[in-house]
Amino acid sequence: xxxxxxxxxxxxxxxxxxxxxxxxxxxxxxxxxxxxxxxxxxxxxxxxxxxxxxxxxxxxxxxxxxxxxxxxxxxxxxxxxxxxxxxxxxxxxxxxxxxxxxxxxxxxxxxxxxxxxxxxxxxxxxxxxxxxxxxxxxxxxxxxxxxxxxxxxxxxxxxxxxxxxxxxxxxxxxxxxxxxxxxxxxxxxxxxxxxxxxxxxxxxxxxxxxxxxxxxxxxxxxxxxxxxxxxxxxxxxxxxxxxxxxxxxxxxxxxxxxxxxxxxxxxxxxxxxxxxxxxxxxxxxxxxxxxxxxxxxxx
Amino acid sequence: xxxxxxxxxxxxxxxxxxxxxxxxxxxxxxxxxxxxxxxxxxxxxxxxxxxxxxxxxxxxxxxxxxxxxxxxxxxxxxxxxxxxxxxxxxxxxxxxxxxxxxxxxxxxxxxxxxxxxxxxxxxxxxxxxxxxxxxxxxxxxxxxxxxxxxxxxxxxxxxxxxxxxxxxxxxxxxxxxxxxxxxxxxxxxxxxxxxxxxxxxxxxxxxxxxxxxxxxxxxxxxxxxxxxxxxxxxxxxxxxxxxxxxxxxxxxxxxxxxxxxxxxxxxxxxxxxxxxxxxxxxxxxxxxxxxxxxxxxxxxxxxxxxxxxxxxxxxxxxxxxxxxxxxxxxx
Numbered sequence: 001x002x003x004x005x006x007x008x009x010x011x012x013x014x015x016x017x018x019x020x021x022x023x024x025x026x027x028x029x030x031x032x033x034x035x036x037x038x039x040x041x042x043x044x045x046x047x048x049x050x051x052x053x054x055x056x057x058x059x060x061x062x063x064x065x066x067x068x069x070x071x072x073x074x075x076x077x078x079x080x081x082x083x084x085x086x087x088x089x090x091x092x093x094x095x096x097x098x099x100x101x102x103x104x105x106x107x108x109x110x111x112x113x114x115x116x117x118x119x120x121x122x123x124x125x126x127x128x129x130x131x132x133x134x135x136x137x138x139x140x141x142x143x144x145x146x147x148x149x150x151x152x153x154x155x156x157x158x159x160x161x162x163x164x165x166x167x168x169x170x171x172x173x174x175x176x177x178x179x180x181x182x183x184x185x186x187x188x189x190x191x192x193x194x195x196x197x198x199x200x201x202x203x204x205x206x207x208x209x210x211x212x213x214x215x216x217x218x219x220x221x222x223x224x225x226x227x228x229x230x231x232x233x234x235x236x237x238x239x240x241x242x243x244x245x246x247x248x249x250x251x252x253x254x255x256x257x258x259x260x261x262x263x264x265x266x267x268x269x270x271x272x273x274x275x276x277x278x279x280x281x282x283x284x285x286x287x288x289x290x291x292x293x294x295x296x297x298x299x
Numbered sequence: 300x301x302x303x304x305x306x307x308x309x310x311x312x313x314x315x316x317x318x319x320x321x322x323x324x325x326x327x328x329x330x331x332x333x334x335x336x337x338x339x340x341x342x343x344x345x346x347x348x349x350x351x352x353x354x355x356x357x358x359x360x361x362x363x364x365x366x367x368x369x370x371x372x373x374x375x376x377x378x379x380x381x382x383x384x385x386x387x388x389x390x391x392x393x394x395x396x397x398x399x400x401x402x403x404x405x406x407x408x409x410x411x412x413x414x415x416x417x418x419x420x421x422x423x424x425x426x427x428x429x430x431x432x433x434x435x436x437x438x439x440x441x442x443x444x445x446x447x448x449x450x451x452x453x454x455x456x457x458x459x460x461x462x463x464x465x466x467x468x469x470x471x472x473x474x475x476x477x478x479x480x481x482x483x484x485x486x487x488x489x490x491x492x493x494x495x496x497x498x499x500x501x502x503x504x505x506x507x508x509x510x511x512x513x514x515x516x517x518x519x520x521x522x523x524x525x526x527x528x529x530x531x532x533x534x535x536x537x538x539x540x541x542x543x544x545x546x547x548x549x550x551x552x553x554x555x556x557x558x559x560x561x562x563x564x565x566x567x568x569x570x571x572x573x574x575x576x577x578x579x580x581x582x583x584x585x586x587x588x589x590x591x592x593x594x595x596x597x598x599x600x601x602x603x604x605x606x607x608x609x610x611x612x613x614x615x616x617x618x619x620x621x622x623x624x625x626x627x628x629x630x
């Protein structure tokens with residue numbers, strides 16, 4: 001047993017105090033944004049530090065949701081998830097299954113081909129030129145196709161498949177199963193935990209990405225995502241002005257409240273963009289950590 | 300059906316032969332196609348991964364030729380004329396243009412500071428987490444500190460804009476102590492931009508990056524600590540003499556990985572946080588602004604290519620140094 005001494009008692013106190021402070025620094029900015037978003041805009045600008053809304057109202061959320069752009073961008077984001085995540089899983093699952101077979105001739109060469117791009121990449125402009133030639137600019141497919149293969153996900157899956165005993169495959173073959181059945185009935189069900197991890201990582205990456213839109217979607221009206229809408233609200237003054245104008249026309253925000261309105265709307269947009277992740281993350285935490293752990297195993 | 304099982308067993312012999320390069324005699328082509336046919340299902344499964352990689356990772360490499368040309372969108376990759384000075388004009392241009400060469404300095408400054416502050420922090424955080432004795436408290440701290448990693452950078456920037464805004468909590472807090480104080484637009488201060496980049500990077504990444512180090516710490520043999528206890532080593536000495544040396548291989552690999560990124564900056568963070576008052580460009584923002592916005596494709600590609608080559612050299616060099624020093628290398 002470890003000895004307890006006064007020195008470590010003091011250290012433990014400081015350590016715990018430091019951790020509490022760190023957690024407060026992480027949580028408070030988010031809490032503040034949430035409180036301001038839920039507070040009456042006429043009351044927002046000068047209230048400062050609050051732990052709960054002084055005049056609770058949903059007017060900012062109502063104003064944002066009455067604007068067509070946010071629904072449209074939510075639709076684009078969801079479509080992107082529904083198309084992009086299954087595609088990434090399919091490509092990486094099939095690839096990692098084939099290349100986890102030690103008896104497959106040429107396996108090393110193929111893995112090398114897949115690995116080299118993690119060290120050498122063409123960069124933004126050559127990528128842009130290629131996408132232009134492939135007609136991917138201003139196309140929905142620019143969101144999902146380039147991330148179809150994902151080396152990190154591939155390594156994660158393959159490392160996991162190595163842990164599945166080969167004897168399972170051998171006995172299934174003796175029982176007359178072909179390669180396809182073995183993949184579908186043995187490897188797929190056994191890989192489900194790591195596939196869940198991959199689905200989460202891939203979904204979060206799609207959800208959070210806004211630079212693809214910035215780089216490759218120049219007439220962004222139709223293909224804007226939620227993350228990109230947030231960028232616009234934060235960085236384009238016109239966008240906020242237009243939102244306020246619309247909200248007043250729709251009657252979702254009283255004209256008198258407009259002093260703090262831009263701040264209220266901005267905060268509501270931050271909440272709408274982040275809430276799904278914040279809400280889901282604590283329950284799925286173990287899958288994310290598992291992913292990091294498996295991924296850090298040396299190749 | 301029993302035949303396929305036998306085939307699989309026989310196949311491993313052929314596979315080993317081709318893989319090691321042995322037995323490549325006269326029958327090699329026939330064996331090659333034989334193997335191809337025998338494992339057609341597995342090869343077919345590998346095709347999507349290979350096809351996506353070739354299309355989206357290798358094919359863009361052909362566009363690097365733009366760096367050596369005066370690229371004209373209408374003339375295309377092949378039709379555009381070669382740049383002056385045997386095609387290297389745009390590489391000289393990097394040094395001539397003040398904003399471009401300035402961005403290289405900024406990127407180096409930012410990355411070095413990030414490495415100096417941002418690299419040890421997750422290790423320190425993991426060591427401190429490991430010393431927490433109440434499991435429930437430790438779990439709560441972990442859950443909270445990992446959370447920012449899952450927010451997008453643009454959301455983090457949103458939080459910063461609100462928090463450090465003129466009517467944000469920081470101004471209110473400081474105004475509470477000094478009522479006569481003028482409100483400060485922190486994010487419009489050029490001299491504060493670099494500290495903000497460093498701080499937000501710490502805020503978002505420290506917790507999550509500590510996971511790998513925490514795992515390495517947890518993996519240390521408990522008997523070592525028990526023996527140290529008997530020898531009378533206290534917890535600080537145990538951390539210094541047992542925990543740190545034990546996680547050194549992990550630290551070494553993570554450090555090598557970071558060295559390659561010294562000429563890269565986080566575009567999302569730097570660009571997202573920029574505003575009209577900020578004059579701080581990094582290589583990545585310059586490539587975007589000069590390349591995509593102003594259509595200086597050739598210059599931007601030259602910057603990217605030079606950066607990529609140096610990064611590759613640095614990674615290989617760091618790996619070599621790590622090997623020579625007896626630490627764990629990456630390859």
